[in-house]
Amino acid sequence: MGYEIDTRDGVARLRHARELFLTERRLPDDLPPWLSAAWRRSRFAGLDVTRDHVPAVPVPLETPLVRAATPVLAKLAGDLVGLGAAVVLSDGHARVVGCWADEEAVGAHLARIDTRLGADLSEPSTGTNGISHVLDTGGPFVLGGPEHLFELYQNTVCAGAPVTDPVTRKILGAVAVVCELDAPLRVLHAITTTATGAIERELVHATSAHEHRLLQAYLRAGPARNPIAVLDGRTRLVSAAAAGLLRPQDIDTLESYAIEAAREGALPTTELVFDDGVKVHLHPAVPGDSAGVLIVVDPPPPSAERRRARLSLFADAALSGSSPAWRSLERSVARVRTRPMLLLGEPGVGKADVARAVLGDPLVLDAADDDTWLAEVQEALAQPAVLLRHVERLHRSRAARLATLLAGEHPARVIATFTTGTGSVCADVLRTGWSPVEILVPGLRERTADIPELARRFGGVHLTQDAQTTLQRHDWPGNLAELKAVMASAAAEAAGPTVSARHLPGRLRSSAAHPRLTxxxxxxxxxxxxxxxxxxxxxxxxxxxxxxxxxxxxxxxxxxxxx
CATH class of the missing domain: 1.10.10 (Arc Repressor Mutant, subunit A)
Structure with a gap:
């Protein structure tokens, strides 16, 4: 027998498994892995499963998602009369931005489970549920009764489906049909997926109106006389004055901030200074709508040369960038640069180069799982700066001995690098025994705005616009190492100073023909x-x-x- 919530036996087995987990911290071996993982995450997060309310936060209600969804879901709630179901809309953070219930009993059920505008249904707040699970997995899902760890939801079933931006393909939120546990689950699943399709069609119709609002905001700002730009991740309106002050990579960076503002519902910053000293101010292009940023550029003083406003910590490492992810890394490292660090990241992201930029000229030791290497480390700690690479190679016992060495008295500044995705337990051992500051070095796919400049630097060539676009649409599983190899090949293929898309490997051109992954x-x-x-x-x-x-x-x- 399985753990299906649409059978009496399945519900009974789920209730037993939940009780076993809450009382004895044990899980049946045959419980679905996704559910076991979700319950464990809630336990580690300290979720209070007996809490009788759901935290609420202020949420913006005048958003493109709410505007597109309201007529669709209001009609759906009316069509569900007699089924005992309510309709709930969340944003991309699992916060409720709409509730529709056309029956008194259904409204009472929503009140019992404390689902209202602003309710925070994220997993850390209420455990896994039909909205948080959909947003985490990106696909429709039905979740009900004792699959919830949260006590309030034990008699509730929630069929959810994601709402996707028809242009960017980013998940904007989720629609859920919520009712008591004995509802027909297959019907609910079909209803939600049909509703999200209708909302996405409304979003398509609204796109042109949004672009019109952006154009009006651009014209009001006076592009003929002011250095301004309006960006939203899809639309670029840049005045001639702004184009003369901003480099192409600066505009790419600003576009990254515009995308982040649309995703988070607020601007990540209101002011930005680029490496050459040009300062820009960021404002919502349309009041009350985070999907669109108005950029106002401060011209440099007429008599002063444009100069670097700050020296990038990694300028000499050939890694410097201006994307939000890279600037966040720079800030993190700058705050703790004199403390021991554990740099984590995927293969090829430049962890060792980051460490060398911080340490200067360190003594470098590649980890080896033997006692001789530990002796070398002990001797090296007499030096002023030490870089320990690939500590993920160590087994638990030697990682523990390394942690003891590093935590002891010595003059060295130490940075260790750890490659994620290897399944190594070394990081956990070092956290416990050494307590370094952990910093994640972002993958290249998180640094889209930096890719053209890095590619030009690695290849020593000029890139055409189609080459830049092709490079930025690739996911770069090999990160910087892969980009270096691609640019070396492209430069050889071009046999000249300019690289276009046709000089890039076919696999990159193929991936560029498909929508970029969310x-x-x-x-x-x-x-x-x-x-x-x-x-x-x-x-x-x-x-x-x-x-x-x-x-x-x-x-x-x-x-x-x-x-």
């Missing part, structure tokens, strides 16, 4: 790749690890080019 899609692709690696390529075992069916795994592998 952050959730990238995370899903990585999770599937990791599961296949763990399962040594066994697809049946990988599907089990992921908690999905084999057919679903095969379909997603084809979609992400993993087959």
């Amino acid at each position: 952050e959730l899609e990238k995370a899903e692709r990585q999770a599937i790749s990791d599961a296949l690696l763990t399962a040594n390529g066994n697809r049946v075992q990988a599907a089990t690890l992921l908690g999905i069916g084999r057919a679903t795994l095969y379909r997603k592998m084809r979609r992400y080019g993993l087959d």
Whole structure:
């Protein structure tokens, strides 16, 4: 027997498993892996499952999502009269931005589970639920009764589906049909997916209106006389004066901030200074709408030369960038640069180069899982600066001995690098025994705005616009190492100072023809790749690890080019 919520036996087994987990911290071996993982996350996060209310936060209600969804979901709530179901809309952070219930009993059910405008349904707040799970996985899902760890939801079923931006393909929020546990689940699933499709069509119609508002904001700012730009991640309106002050990579960076503002619902900053001293001010292009940023550029003084406003910490490492992810890294490192660090990141992101930029000219030791290497480390700690690379190679016992050495008295400034996705326990051991500051070095796919400049630097060539676009649409699983190899090949292929898209490898041109993956899609692709690696390529075992069916795994592998 399984753990299906649409059968009496399944619900009974789920209730027993939940009780076992809450009282004895044990889980049945055959509980679906995704549910086991969700319950464990809630336990580690300290979720109070007995809390009788759901935290609420202020939420913006005048957003493109709410405007597009309101007529669709209001009609849907009316159509559901007699089914005992309510309709709930969340934003991309799992915060409720709309509730519709056309029956008194349904409204009472929403009140019992404390679902109202602003309710925070994120997993840290209420455990996994039909909205948080949909936003985490990016696909429709039905979740009900004792699948919830949260006590308030034990008699509730929630069928959710994501709402996706029709242009950027980013997930904007989720629609959920909420009712009592004995509802017809297949019907609910069909209803939600139909509703999200209708909302996405409304968003398509609204796109042209949004672009019109951006154009009006641009014209009001006076582009003929002022250095201004309006960006939203899709639309670029840049005045001639602004184009003369901003470099192409500056505009790419500002576009990254505009995309982040649309995703987070607020500007990440209101002022930015580029490396050459040009200062820009960021404002919402349309009041009350975070999807669009008005950029006002401060011209440099007429008599002063444009100069660097600050020296990038990594300027000499050939890694410097201006994307939000890279600037965040610079700030993190600058705050703790005199303390021991553990730099984490994927292969090829430049962890060692970052460490060298911080330490200057360190003594470098590549980790080896033997006692001789530990003796070398002990001797090296007499030096002023030490870089320990690839500590993920160490087994638990030697990692513990390394932590003891590093935590002892010595004059060295130490930075260690750890490659993520290797399954190594070394990082946990070092956290406990050494307590370094942990900093994640971002992957190249998180630094889209930096890619053209890095490519020009690595290849020593000029890039055409189609080459830049092709490079920025690639996901770069090999990160900086892959980009260096691609640019070396492209420069040789071009046999001249200019590289265009036709000089790039065919696999990059092929990927550029497809829509860029959303952050959730990238995370899903990585999770599937990791599961296949763990399962040594066994697809049946990988599907089990992921908690999905084999057919679903095969379909997603084809979609992400993993087959």
